[in-house]
Amino acid sequence: MNKFILSFFILFVASGVMGQTIGRVDKKTKEFYVAPDQKMVYRVFGYQFANVSTREMICFSSSANDVRDNYNKCPLGSYFNTNLLKQGDRIVYLGKVGNFGKMNFIDGSGKKTIFYLPKSSFVIK
Numbered sequence: 315m316n317k318f319i320l321s322f323f324i325l326f327v328a329s330g331v332m333g334q335t336i337g338r339v340d341k342k343t344k345e346f347y348v349a350p351d352q353k354m355v356y357r358v359f360g361y362q363f364a365n366v367s368t369r370e371m372i373c374f375s376s377s378a379n380d381v382r383d384n385y386n387k388c389p390l391g392s393y394f395n396t397n398l399l400k401q402g403d404r405i406v407y408l409g410k411v412g413n414f415g416k417m418n419f420i421d422g423s424g425k426k427t428i429f430y431l432p433k434s435s436f437v438i439k
Contacts, residue, residue, distance in 0.1 A: 336374060337396075337436035339407040339415070346405040346417060346436065348374050350395040360390070360429035364414040371429040372419065390419050390427060407438070 360372040372390035402422025
C-alpha cells in the first residue's frame with residue numbers, strides 16, 4: 315500500500331512540473347526568454363516540428379545532467395536559461411501552431427533554425 319501511495323504522489327508531482335510555464339515572450343520584440351532564477355524543477359524541449367514525437371532540437375532544463383555536454387544531443391544545445399546562449403544568439407517567437415509556439419533560433423552569424431516549443435511552457439507578456 316505504501317508503494318502505491320508513493321507512486322501516486324510521484325506521478326502527481328511529475329505531472330504538475332511538466333505543465334509549468336518556464337519562459338516568456340516579450341510582446342513587443344517577440345524575443346523568448348527563460349529566466350535564470352527559476353525556483354522549480356523543469357525540463358522543456360523544442361521540437362523539429364509541432365509534434366512531440368519529432369526530433370528534440372533544444373532543451374531548457376534545471377538539471378545539470380541534461381545541460382552538461384548536451385546529454386540529449388539537441389542540435390541547438392541544452393541550457394539552464396537563455397542568458398547562457400552564445401553571444402549573439404537569440405530566439406524569436408513567430409506565432410502559434412496548434413498547441414505549439416513556432417520559434418526561430420538565430421545564431422550570432424545570422425543562421426536561422428525553426429523549432430516548436432509547447433505552448434504550455436511559455437507565456438506572452
